[in-house]
Amino acid sequence: MIDRRNHHIFQPLLYQVATAVLAPSEVAAPIRQLEAKQKNVSVLLAEVVGVDLRSRSIDANCPGIGIKQIGFDYLVVATGMQSSYFGHDEFAEYAPSLKTITDAETIRSKIFSAYELAESTDDADERQRQMTFVLVGAGPTGWNWRHRSRNWGPRLCAGTFGGLIRRPQR
Numbered sequence: 001m002i003d004r005r006n007h008h009i010f011q012p013l014l015y016q017v018a019t020a021v022l023a024p025s026e027v028a029a030p031i032r033q034l035e036a037k038q039k040n041v042s043v044l045l046a047e048v049v050g051v052d053l054r055s056r057s058i059d060a061n062c063p064g065i066g067i068k069q070i071g072f073d074y075l076v077v078a079t080g081m082q083s084s085y086f087g088h089d090e091f092a093e094y095a096p097s098l099k100t101i102t103d104a105e106t107i108r109s110k111i112f113s114a115y116e117l118a119e120s121t122d123d124a125d126e127r128q129r130q131m132t133f134v135l136v137g138a139g140p141t142g143w144n145w146r147h148r149s150r151n152w153g154p155r156l157c158a159g160t161f162g163g164l165i166r167r168p169q170r
Contacts, residue, residue, distance in 0.1 A: 002060055002070070003031055004047040009101060015145040017104035019111065024101045044070075051075070095136060115161050 007028040016022040035041045046068065050059035057071045083097035096110075097103055111133070118130035135146055 001031065001035065001041055002044045002046050002048055002058070004045070006030060006032070006045050007101075008034055011099065012141055012144070014098050014101075014104045015141050015148070017101065018098060018107035019145075019148070020108055021148075024105065027104075028101055048077075051077075098141060119161050 007030050010027045010029075013022060013027040017024050017027055032043045035043055044060065044062065046060035046062040048058050049061045049067070052058070055071075056073070056075075057069050058075070060068050060070055062068050081099060083092070083099060085091045085095070096106055098107065114130045114133075118127045121127050121130070135142055
């Protein structure tokens with residue numbers, strides 16, 4: 001197995017990493033650990049950069065080593081994914097995707113920064129603006145996030161940002 005990341009992510013729980021309910025290590029597992037009991041599987045951290053069907057080999061770019069040619073009997077290619085903004089790539093700046101651990105950590109940072117700004121301001125309108133989030137997407141992750149956020153936000157404010165619940169809200 002060749003993968004450019006050294007871990008497998010359970011994506012349906014990434015929203016809990018983004019909201020600091022779970023640590024990244026609770027939704028990601030090392031591929032080597034997952035495959036440890038499979039005697040006929042080896043794992044290589046690399047990115048496949050070429051496939052030669054005639055010679056039944058692939059070229060893999062291995063970090064620190066360079067290109068390595070590897071032969072195969074059978075080839076299964078899983079190309080991964082890329083987030084789509086349906087022709088509006090400018091939305092990515094304001095609407096980060098939630099497909100990787102890095103995405104979840106970025107969103108978590110934005111959420112906590114917004115709460116920090118909300119707690120530090122005396123302007124009620126600005127506080128409300130900082131505490132307003134829009135969730136786009138109705139897939140399983142989006143639906144779960146929406147359902148859980150009804151309880152998560154108030155608990156976060158009460159536990160970590162106590163000043164937000166002591167101030168009058170509009």
